[in-house]
Amino acid sequence: MVSQQEYGSQEKHLLAVDCVIFGYERGELKLLLFKRQLEPEKGKWSLIGGWVEPNETVEQAAERVLLNITGLRRIFQDEVKVFSAPDRDPGGRVVSVAFYALIDIKSHDKELVKQYGAQWWPVTKLPELIFDHAQMANSSLQKLREKASFELVGADLLPPEFTITQLRQLYNSIFSREFDPGNFRKKILSLNAVVRLDEKDTLDSKKGAYYYTFKKADEIDVSVRIVNS
Amino acid sequence: MVSQQEYGSQEKHLLAVDCVIFGYERGELKLLLFKRQLEPEKGKWSLIGGWVEPNETVEQAAERVLLNITGLRRIFQDEVKVFSAPDRDPGGRVVSVAFYALIDIKSHDKELVKQYGAQWWPVTKLPELIFDHAQMANSSLQKLREKASFELVGADLLPPEFTITQLRQLYNSIFSREFDPGNFRKKILSLNAVVRLDEKDTLDSKKGAYYYTFKKADEIDVSVRIVNS
DNA sequence: TCAAAAGTGTTTTTTATACACCCATGC
DNA sequence: GCATGGGTGTATAAAAAACACTTTTGA
Structure with a gap:
């Protein structure tokens, strides 16, 4: 039986996480990329990663990496x-668990990011990785689309106050x-997931557009389709 | 930087796969479960698992496990x-990647399964694992439901020839x-994914129901919703 | 005054759902 | 002849999509 072999006689593996960090800025969905600082392929662009420690879950490893880079918790x-793939990393056999994360670009620690030589790249114009x-990155974008089809994703990517038009552009x-x-406006409002504020945004339009905020997670109707096909 | 540490100085991990094997028999969705043959928790019910070898992907490890158990390829x-979770396996720190698989119960190697002391359990009446x-198992069922919402899953779980009623019962x-x-019949036929044969099944009904087969994957319209909410 | 985005309303099309009803046949 | 599942048709409801139109205001 496959799993009958003793634990002790088994080969162990280097285990890492890699984080696909999405942000949204000036109408564009972006990815935070890094200049790789160790061989092999030093100097090329990459996602940010980290090793999984023996006493943590892969989720915790990803949280740790994200905290180190952005200064943010509860992302x-x-x-x-x-x-x-056995040869995916020329430096040796490393199994990596990919995570994607959503952050509000404005709220993260720009100093930290700068220290790492990181840069935001529009998802439509990524450099070679x-x-x-x-x-x-591709699989993550697909996952994000899936998520965004079934629930409103703005809460993590937009500033706390936003207009319906900004949400639509996202x-x-x-x-x-x-x-x-x-139609987008009607759909969003029908979800009953956002609250209109009294202030208006007057930067993007002359008439001015009302700001909205997201309701807390527990006040929102569950599982409503947002985007079809 | 998180990933700046040398590969050599890193802790390695035992890496395994566990397979949630779904089958369908007599109107019930079932799971293939095993009497665990090594400590800890020897004798209790479990999924089937296996170690990931240094020269294979986790997908290949799962394929290998499935082949060993069922005698089937290309599942x-x-x-x-x-x-x-660091303490998920009392026997030591083991990181496991769960896979789910779909097989036609009739086509698998019953002898092999018997050898392993395995047994098919209805998903509604699972023993303690x-x-x-x-x-x-729960996450897998959820994943299966997702998949079945967006595409026809019968091809893997049903015999090659089946009636629309059998598909509906699945x-x-x-x-x-x-x-x-x-409505189910109309929906399925509108997908243009099955072909009616000339033979009829006369076991389940007096009038007899036409058998159908699935079209090849590349002949099927993409991404049509089957089940909502 | 007019371009441009905000916001509302209306119409059409599509899809889901509920359910009536005829068919074929073994008992 | 009637119960049973097979199979088709229809009527209603709900949702998505297309798009007209009105409002506001800065340039």
Whole structure:
């Protein structure tokens, strides 16, 4: 039986996490990328990663990496997939669990990011990435689209106060398509997940658009479809 | 920087896969479970697992485990999630990647299964499972429901020839609800994914029901919703 | 005054759901 | 002849999509 072999006689593996960090800025969905600081492929662009420690879960490892980079706790993150091709890392056999994370670019620690030589890249114009990191980024975008189809993702990517148009533009950039302004607005408001404030944004339009905030998670209706097909 | 540490100085981990094997028999969705043959928790029920070898991917490890158990190649399988709580396995720190698989119970090697002391259990009446295997089973069922919502899953679970009613009963058991016979039939036929044969099944009904087969994957329309909410 | 985004309303199309009803046949 | 599942048709409801139109205001 496969699992009958003793634990002790088994080969062990280097285990890492890699984080696909999404942000949203000036109408574009972006990814935080790093200049790799160790061989192999030193100097090329990559996702940020970290080793999994013996006393932590892979989720905790990802949280730790995200905290180190952004200074933020309680970031939304979700597992994407395990990448385990034996030769995926020329430096040796490393099995990596990819996570994607959503952050509000404005709220993260820019100093930390700068220290690491990191940079935000629009998802539509990514540079060449090392190893299988491009696959990780692609799979993550797909996962994000799935999530955004079933629930409102703005809470993690937008500032606390936002206009419906900004939310729509975020969705435009996630799905690379143009949502109808009228229909999108109606759909969002029907979800009963946002609250209108009294202030208006007057930067993006002359008339001014009301700001909204997200309701707390426990006040929101569950599982309503947002985007179809 | 998190990933700046040398590869050599890192702790390694025992890495395993666990397989949640779904089958369908006599109107019930079932799981193949095993009497665990090594300590700890020897003799209790569990999923089947195996170690990940240094020269293979986690997907290949799962394929190997499935082949050993069922005698079948090219089984449908999909990654569910990594389970990595440091204390999840009392025998030591083992990180496990859960996979779920779909097989046609009739076509697998019953002798092999018997050798392992394995048994098919209806998903609605599972025994107590070791470690976090119940969580693995739950997450897998959720994943299966997701998949079955967006595409027809019958091809892997049903015999090559099946009636629409059998397909509906499979969906009933996956979603634990009753689909309307008329509407389900119309929906399935509208997908243009099955072909009617000339033979009829006369076991389940007096009038007899036409057998159908699935079209090849590349002949099927992409991404049509089957089940909502 | 007019371009441009905000916001509302209306119409059409599509899809889901509920359910009536005929068919074929073994008992 | 009638109960049973097979199979088709229809009527209603709900949702999505297309798009017209009105409001506001800075340039």
